Amino acid sequence: MPSKALPSFSKALFSGILLDELLFPYPKMDKEEAENLKLVQETFKKFADDKIDSQKIDEEAHIPDEVMNGLKELGFMGLSVPEKYGGFGLSNTGYVKMLEFIGGTDPSVAIMLGGHQSIGYKALILYGTDEQKKKYLPKLASGEMVASYCLTEPGAGSDAAGIQSKAVRDEKRGVYILNGNKQWITNAGIADFLTVFAKEPITDKDGKVKEKISAFIVTRDMKGVSVGKEENKLGLKGSSTASLFFEDVEVPFENVIGEPGKGFKVAMNVLNAGRLGLSGGSLGALKHVMRPALAHIKERRQFGKTLSEFEMIKEKVAQMTIDLFATESMIYLTSGLMDRGDVDYSLEAAMCKVRATEVAWNGINECLQMVGGLGFMKEYPYQRLMRDGRVNMIFEGTNEILRMFITLAGIRDEGEYLKKIGEALKGPIKGFGVLTDYATQWLKDRVMTEHIRDVHPSLANAKVQFETWAKNTHFSAERFIMHHGKNVIYREMRQERLANAAIDLFGMISTISRVDSLIAEKGEEKCKHEIMIANVFADQAWRRVRRNLLMMDSNADRQMGELSDFMVKQGFYPFATESMEILL
Numbered sequence: 052m053p054s055k056a057l058p059s060f061s062k063a064l065f066s067g068i069l070l071d072e073l074l075f076p077y078p079k080m081d082k083e084e085a086e087n088l089k090l091v092q093e094t095f096k097k098f099a100d101d102k103i104d105s106q107k108i109d110e111e112a113h114i115p116d117e118v119m120n121g122l123k124e125l126g127f128m129g130l131s132v133p134e135k136y137g138g139f140g141l142s143n144t145g146y147v148k149m150l151e152f153i154g155g156t157d158p159s160v161a162i163m164l165g166g167h168q169s170i171g172y173k174a175l176i177l178y179g180t181d182e183q184k185k186k187y188l189p190k191l192a193s194g195e196m197v198a199s200y201c202l203t204e205p206g207a208g209s210d211a212a213g214i215q216s217k218a219v220r221d222e223k224r225g226v227y228i229l230n231g232n233k234q235w236i237t238n239a240g241i242a243d244f245l246t247v248f249a250k251e252p253i254t255d256k257d258g259k260v261k262e263k264i265s266a267f268i269v270t271r272d273m274k275g276v277s278v279g280k281e282e283n284k285l286g287l288k289g290s291s292t293a294s295l296f297f298e299d300v301e302v303p304f305e306n307v308i309g310e311p312g313k314g315f316k317v318a319m320n321v322l323n324a325g326r327l328g329l330s331g332g333s334l335g336a337l338k339h340v341m342r343p344a345l346a347h348i349k350e351r352r353q354f355g356k357t358l359s360e361f362e363m364i365k366e367k368v369a370q371m372t373i374d375l376f377a378t379e380s381m382i383y384l385t386s387g388l389m390d391r392g393d394v395d396y397s398l399e400a401a402m403c404k405v406r407a408t409e410v411a412w413n414g415i416n417e418c419l420q421m422v423g424g425l426g427f428m429k430e431y432p433y434q435r436l437m438r439d440g441r442v443n444m445i446f447e448g449t450n451e452i453l454r455m456f457i458t459l460a461g462i463r464d465e466g467e468y469l470k471k472i473g474e475a476l477k478g479p480i481k482g483f484g485v486l487t488d489y490a491t492q493w494l495k496d497r498v499m500t501e502h503i504r505d506v507h508p509s510l511a512n513a514k515v516q517f518e519t520w521a522k523n524t525h526f527s528a529e530r531f532i533m534h535h536g537k538n539v540i541y542r543e544m545r546q547e548r549l550a551n552a553a554i555d556l557f558g559m560i561s562t563i564s565r566v567d568s569l570i571a572e573k574g575e576e577k578c579k580h581e582i583m584i585a586n587v588f589a590d591q592a593w594r595r596v597r598r599n600l601l602m603m604d605s606n607a608d609r610q611m612g613e614l615s616d617f618m619v620k621q622g623f624y625p626f627a628t629e630s631m632e633i634l635l
């Protein structure tokens with residue numbers, strides 16, 4: 052690998068290297084954990100069947116106390132807390148599977164649980180000291196304390212580094228004085244444990260004072276903490292979302308999570324880790340709504356046939372099945388990478404979040420379409436799940452920001468490499484003779500790999516498509532950097548295309564890996580549909596990759612930018628048809 056950092060499959064792919072050893076064989080859950088998980092799921096299902104009424108939660112915009120207490124008593128607030136602190140100690144894979152399961156029952160409950168553990172107390176698990184963990188994790192696992200992750204502010208959403216909350220050290224009293232406010236915080240109305248990000252002045256080695264982000268444990272009982280009114284939302288109505296205000300709150304020094312000034316990294320790594328829970332929950336909701344939709348199209352007759360007999364309906368069912376399978380393959384491959392602990396999974400987690408939230412959104416929309424007018428009626432779950440799922444493309448990093456992240460973080464190594472080569476070639480004699488030692492080493496490290504390991508012959512075609520388009524994506528990324536240099540950061544439409552290509556490639560390789568392992572386990576005969584899905588997905592995916600790469604060089608980006616600027620300046624749609632000027 053060119054960089055000393057942990058290996059990343061997708062970053063290497065942008066550099067033309069296929070680290071297939073990270074993805075094959077497809078990870079398998081530990082047998083004992085799989086059995087335990089089944090028991091936990093059965094317990095949850097029984098509880099949900101008895102107590103969780105999603106329509107009521109949606110209408111009353113509240114998760115009843117009986118449900119909250121039941122979730123706490125059964126231990127669902129501590130799914131990812133290590134056993135020694137009183138939690139279930141699920142692996143990342145186990146946790147994501149559980150959130151998928153819960154997301155398939157009620158998204159408001161899933162978001163309450165995810166806000167609490169995917170992000171609310173995740174910083175404590177990842178970066179907390181033993182003392183901090185001992186003090187808080189047992190209470191968080193039991194649900195005695197509910198957690199929130201507090202980053203967003205009125206002036207800082209996507210641009211999280213722009214937060215204005217301030218923490219100033221009072222050395223005499225050993226406390227920080229925290230001031231600021233946070234907006235749209237999940238669980239704010241019920242949380243006692245707040246992971247708060249705020250800026251503190253830090254003196255660097257040169258004696259200069261800079262404002263840097265730190266992460267703090269703030270508890271609801273601290274003087275000066277208050278909560279705003281509950282937001283009235285489109286969906287996820289049962290989950291609490293509100294503002295939080297901090298006025299001269301005294302936060303003890305020992306409540307800093309991680310190193311002072313390193314809080315931005317904490318914030319981003321929590322989100323990296325949390326994104327898979329949201330991805331699983333999104334797919335769970337789609338799987339849930341497919342059941343009644345499939346039953347409906349099997350029964351409902353029009354033009355003398357059942358809806359399921361019509362080709363356009365078949366296409367919808369097949370497409371959502373393919374998309375679900377491919378996305379699920381990405382998610383559990385990535386959770387397997389997280390569980391290994393020696394791999395950088397940040398790009399893959401972002402890819403899963405983007406793909407899963409969009410696949411779920413499109414799939415739920417198609418389910419609603421397949422059941423026709425009935426899908427628009429409140430007594431059926433379709434409209435609710437659409438409303439509940441809409442925000443998944445907005446929070447935990449909007450899908451636009453994540454696409455930028457996928458490309459810009461993905462091409463960073465390649466950019467460094469090209470820069471070094473460029474610098475080396477500036478010497479008096481042109482050619483490799485003037486390469487610096489550093490650049491020579493980079494070249495040696497970067498032997499381009501064009502092939503992945505052999506897979507079952509039924510997947511051979513998909514493998515070749517993956518290899519071909521992985522190579523083309525690498526060349527396209529290289530051209531992008533060489534053409535645009537530092538300006539790559541402003542070429543967002545191209546970044547989006549490269550990200551979409553990378554997501555499709557990761558979907559292809561995840562599906563191939565999963566089906567290859569399934570065939571090895573069960574035999575080809577028993578994997579007929581899985582093989583079909585892997586091949587159709589690969590065929591659809593490479594065509595999308597090709598289109599995205601073609602549009603890297605040939606596109607209407609300039610005109611699109613100009614037209615948008617014109618429209619924003621106008622402030623309204625100015626192209627009236629006859630007699631419609633009154634609308635302008």
Ligand SMILES: Cc1cc2nc3c(=O)[nH]c(=O)nc-3n(C[C@H](O)[C@H](O)[C@H](O)COP(=O)(O)OP(=O)(O)OC[C@H]3O[C@@H](n4cnc5c(N)ncnc54)[C@H](O)[C@@H]3O)c2cc1C
Pocket residue numbers: 166199200201202203207208209210234235236237238284287292442445446447448449450451452543
């Ligand atoms: C129900 C709900 C729950 C939430 N829970 C939490 C929580 O628990 N904790 C927390 O900290 N936050 C939470 N949030 C906040 C959430 O994370 C933010 O809404 C999100 O990060 C986006 O910020 P914003 O809404 O300010 O949008 P903006 O940043 O203003 O973005 C608006 C639009 O512009 C796009 N955009 C922005 N910058 C760029 C760019 N450079 N290029 C292209 N497009 C761009 C965005 O993608 C988006 O489409 C929650 C939000 C909601 C709605």
